[in-house]
Structure formats: structure tokens, C-alpha cells
Amino acid sequence: MEWREVLAMLVWTGAGAxxxxxxxxxxxLFTKYKDLTEMKNGNMAVTVRFLMKLFxxxxxxxxxxxxxxxxHIALLVSxxxxxxxxxxxxxxxxxxxxxxxxxxxxxxxxxxxxxxxxAGSFHxxxxxxxxxxx
Numbered sequence: 001m002e003w004r005e006v007l008a009m010l011v012w013t014g015a016g017a018x019x020x021x022x023x024x025x026x027x028x029l030f031t032k033y034k035d036l037t038e039m040k041n042g043n044m045a046v047t048v049r050f051l052m053k054l055f056x057x058x059x060x061x062x063x064x065x066x067x068x069x070x071x072h073i074a075l076l077v078s079x080x081x082x083x084x085x086x087x088x089x090x091x092x093x094x095x096x097x098x099x100x101x102x103x104x105x106x107x108x109x110x111x112x113x114x115x116x117x118x119a120g121s122f123h124x125x126x127x128x129x130x131x132x133x134x
Contacts, residue, residue: 012071016061019075023057023082024050030086033109045108045116052120056127057082063131081130085123092122 028035038046057078064077096102096118107115 012065012074015071015075016065016078019078020054020057020061023078024054026082027053027086031109032105038109043109043111045111045113048113049108049116049120052117053123056085056120056123059124059127060131063134067134077134081127084130085126088126089119089122093119 033046035046035050039050060081061074061078064074064081065071068074068077093104096104102115104115104119108119
């Protein structure tokens with residue numbers, strides 16, 4: 001491995017980490033609670049949901065990097081996938097609230113891990129489907 005490859009690895013990893021931080025920060029702006037505050041207070045449900053979403057975004061980023069020779073394209077694919085997952089999350093949560101009377105965001109905020117696992121699983125499954133499309 002040459003020094004240029006090591007440098008490229010550092011740049012791609014750094015760019016990916018910054019992107020993941022920004023995406024998760026944007027996501028936290030759309031919840032009705034403060035993710036970090038809830039996690040600091042020991043809310044396991046919020047932590048589980050956050051980690052599952054982070055894993056989903058990380059998986060998409062890893063697959064987009066694996067299939068791309070251009071850092072910009074890999075990052076763009078991750079951003080587009082984030083938007084797709086965000087819209088899907090809103091639609092699925094709306095359907096669950098409408099058909100089953102199940103408010104996943106409220107339940108997660110209340111510390112119900114089952115709600116968080118269900119909400120987070122949609123992101124993981126969505127990430128697998130999106131990554132398969134690359």
C-alpha cells in the first residue's frame with residue numbers, strides 16, 4: 001500500500017464521517033425531542049433508534065463508496081438515500097398512526113424500545129434495498 005492510498009483512505013473516511021455527522025444532525029432537527037439530551041438521560045429507545053439510523057446511513061455510505069471511484073458521487077448517493085429514507089420514514093409512520101393507532105416517534109420518546117426497533121428497522125431495511133440498487 002502506497003502513501004497515496006493511505007491518504008485517500010483518510011480523505012474518504014473523513015469525508016464520510018463528516019457527512020454522517022451532518023445527516024444525523026439534520027435528522028435530529030425533525031424529531032419532536034432532542035436526541036442527544038434523551039440519550040444523555042438514558043433513554044434506551046431513542047439511543048436504539050439513533051444507532052439503527054446511523055447504521056443504515058453508514059451502510060449506504062459504505063456501499064456507495066464501494067461502487068464509486070469518485071468521492072463526490074459516493075457522498076451524493078448517500079445524501080439522496082438519506083432523503084429517500086427520510087420521506088419513507090414519514091410515510092410509514094403516518095400509515096402506522098392512521099391504520100394501527102401506533103405513534104412510533106412518540107413511543108420512542110416515551111422510552112418504548114419496541115417502537116424504536118420498529119422505526120429503526122425500516123431504515124435498516126430501506127438501506128439494504130437502496131444499497132442493492134447501486
